[in-house]
Amino acid sequence: MCGIVGYLDKAGAADVPVGGKLLAMLTALGCRGPDSAGVAIWGAPADGLIVRVKAGDRGEVEPFRRAIVNTARKLGRVQRVLTQGRLIRFEIAKADPAELQAALEAVSPDVEVVSVGRRLEIVKQVGAPRNLEAQFGVSRLTGTHGIGHTRLSTESRVDLSHSQPFWAHGTVDLAVVHNGHVTNYHKLRRTYEQDGTRFYTGNDSEVIAVYLARKRREGLTLREALAASVRDLDGSFSYVAATADAVGFAKDPYCLKPLLVAETARAVAVANEEIAIQAALGAGYQACEPGAGAIAVWEAPRPRSPSEKPRRRVA
C-alpha cells in the first residue's frame, strides 16, 4: 500500500520544523505500511554539498565510516561528520558530485550514496515511521519543504537501499516518494541500463527517480517532467517529487492511487489520506482529491543561507 506525504511551508525560512510535520504525517499513515520509512528535507543551503552514505548492509559501521570519510577527504574539505545508524553524513566543500559519488561507491559494493544535495538531506531506515525520531531526531530537522514515505513492501526486498525517499542518483537535490506500481518498470529499466544507468534496487519506484533525472538533464522543468511521466509511466501511481526549488506530484491517468491535496495561506500538504493532512495542518483547510492524471507543482521559497545575516533596516 505505502504512504506518501509532502509538505511545503510558504514562509520561506529554512528553519521551519518541516521534519516534525513530516514525522506527524507519516506516523498518521503508519498503518499503510510499517516495513521502512524515511524523509527527504530541503534545508538551509550548505557551503558545499551535504552527503549521506550507506555504510554497507551488515557488519561494523566504523570501518566503513573511516573508508568513506578518508575517500571524501581526498576530494575536498570534509566537515560535520555524523554517524546515525548505518548512515554517514558529512558536508564537503567544492567537490564534483559525480566524481564524489563514484569514489565513495568504489569503497565497497555495499556502499551507496543515499543523497547528495546543496540543500537535500535524506534519512531513512527499516521499520515504522516512529523509529525515525529515535534514530535521526527527525522532528528537529528544519527546511522549507520535504517529502516522506512509509512502505508496505510488495515486490522487492526490505532493506535500507529499498527504503524511500529515493534520491535521483547523480542529480543533486532531486528526490521522489511513490505509492503504487510502475508496470513498465522492466522495460524502462532495460532501456536505461543500456545507456549505462546504474540501478541500486529491484524496486520499481526507483525508475521514477531515474526517469525524472533524465528529463531534467534533457532540460525539462519539474512540471514538464511530471506531465510527461503521466504518459510514459504505466501502472497505478501517486508520487511526490521535489527539488531545491519546487515540490510537486503526479497521479496515474486512472486515478488508482489516492493522493489528497490541501493548501492554506501558509502551507501546502499532500498525502494519501486526510488523517495525515490533519496531522500537518490541524483544521481550517479544504482537502480535495485531484483528478485522473493530475499534476501540480509549487515553487519553494528561496531560503536564507546560514552565512546570510537577516537583513536589518537602517534608518
Add this chain to the structure above:
Amino acid sequence: MGGASSEESVGKTAQAGGVTVVTIDGGTLDVRQINETIRRHLAAGDRELTVLGPGARHNLAVAILTDARIVVDGPVGYYCGGMSDGVRLEIRGSAGWGVAECLMSGEVVVDGNAGNSAAASIRGGVVVVRGSTGARAGIAMKGGLLVIGGDCGYMAGFMMQRGRIIVCGNAGPALADSMYEGVVFVGGEIAELGNDTVVSEASREEHAEIRDTLARYGMKGPDRFRKVVSGRKLWNYDKKELEAWKAAF
C-alpha cells in the same frame, strides 16, 4: 485496544426538542470502540447521535441498519457510512474514498469534498456531496440518488445500472462509461463522454425535479442541465459493431 473505556467517552445527553442527543467523544476512542458505542446506543433505542473528534479515520459509522440520525463532526477517512440501510448520516467535513458505499436506503450528506468511489454500488437512498468528488463517483450504482454540488472526477457513473446522479459542476473524462441504465444530469461542462452514452437536454419536468431535489439540501445548481443516458449499443454483442467494442475495452 487500549486507552479509555468507551463508557467514559460518551458525553452527557442533551435535550433538543424533546429528543435525547447522545454525544460520543471519538477523540479518546479507537475506531472499533466508536462503532461499538454507536451500536450500543442504537440497540438501547437512542436515535440522535453526535460523534466528536472523528480524526479523519476510516470505517466510521458503517453498517448502520436503523433510521437513526448520526452526525460526525469533522473530516472522515475511507468508507464512512458504508453498508448501511436507513441511516441518516451527516459528515461535517470531507470524506475519503468509498463514502456511503453500498448504501441500501437512507441519506448520507458530506459537507466537504469526497474522495474516489463516492456512493459506489448504492442500491437506494440519497448521497449528497456538497463539494466535489474524486474519480468513479457512483460507479456501478444499482439505484438511489447521488448529488454532487461541485465537480465530479474521472469515470463518474461507470457501469451504473439504475438510479440518478446530479452533478452541478463539471464532469471529468469518461463520464458514465458503459452505463446500462440510469441517468446522469450535468450542469457544467463534460470533459469527455464515456462509451455508449447519449446526451440530450433535460426536460422541463426533469429540471423542476432537479431544482426540488437540490432545494431539499439548501443547494442551487445552474439553470440548465444536460442528461446522459445509455446508448444501449453495448447491451448485446454485435459483430458489426466491433469498433464500438474495441473502444469500450
